[in-house]
Amino acid sequence: EEFQGMNQVQLMFHIVDKNARPPLDGLEDGLKQLIVDCWNLDPRLRPSFKESIVRLRRLKEPLDYQHVHVMDVKPRPSDSN
Numbered sequence: 111e112e113f114q115g116m117n118q119v120q121l122m123f124h125i126v127d128k129n130a131r132p133p134l135d136g137l138e139d140g141l142k143q144l145i146v147d148c149w150n151l152d153p154r155l156r157p158s159f160k161e162s163i164v165r166l167r168r169l170k171e172p173l174d175y176q177h178v179h180v181m182d183v184k185p186r187p188s189d190s191n
Contacts, residue, residue, distance in 0.1 A: 140169045 113121055113132065124130035131149060134142045144165050150156045
């Protein structure tokens with residue numbers, strides 16, 4: 111809502127000169143961190159496109175516990191001979 115009512119020039123001014131960014135409330139932590147990393151003022155510290163894709167894929171494929179199988183391991187008989 112902070113940017114509503116602004117035209118393109120005003121919005122660009124706020125982004126470039128005032129380092130304005132939209133709020134990231136409600137986003138998953140990993141996605142928030144990727145966005146913040148992409149906004150880094152030093153371009154050398156921003157993730158590459160390839161790294162961004164890898165991170166997005168990791169976010170897309172959360173561990174599905176329903177498909178994780180735990181082996182039924184039975185205790186070994188004690189060696190009391």
